[in-house]
Amino acid sequence: xxxxxxxxxxxxxxxxxxxxxxxxxxxxxxxxxxxxxxxxxxxxxxxxxxxxxxxxxxxxxxxxxxxxxxxxxxxxxxxxxxxxxxxxxx
Numbered sequence: 001x002x003x004x005x006x007x008x009x010x011x012x013x014x015x016x017x018x019x020x021x022x023x024x025x026x027x028x029x030x031x032x033x034x035x036x037x038x039x040x041x042x043x044x045x046x047x048x049x050x051x052x053x054x055x056x057x058x059x060x061x062x063x064x065x066x067x068x069x070x071x072x073x074x075x076x077x078x079x080x081x082x083x084x085x086x087x088x089x090x
Contacts, residue, residue, distance in 0.1 A: 017041065025069075032076035035069055042066045 004010045017037055024034035042062055049059040070077070079085065 014041065031069070032073050035066065035073065036080070038066065039070075 018041060021034040021037045024030045025038075046059055046063045049056050
């Protein structure tokens with residue numbers, strides 16, 4: 001934590017990502033983008049609580065909501081998960 005705080009920019013970037021993604025989720029616009037931005041943050045929160053501290057029930061709720069929303073919007077991720085994506089030429 002000290003090394004992250006010493007950079008001077010990491011915590012504002014993480015908080016900014018969380019706030020922006022939360023606003024996108026609440027507004028209902030660009031929800032797949034918000035889920036992609038939040039996924040690494042939520043995975044790190046979950047791993048922290050599963051490995052370093054006793055599991056917090058809120059961790060399961062947060063992880064469950066992320067998985068539920070990602071599953072609900074799974075069609076939006078089809079292009080992201082394409083093994084051989086081709087650029088459009090215009």
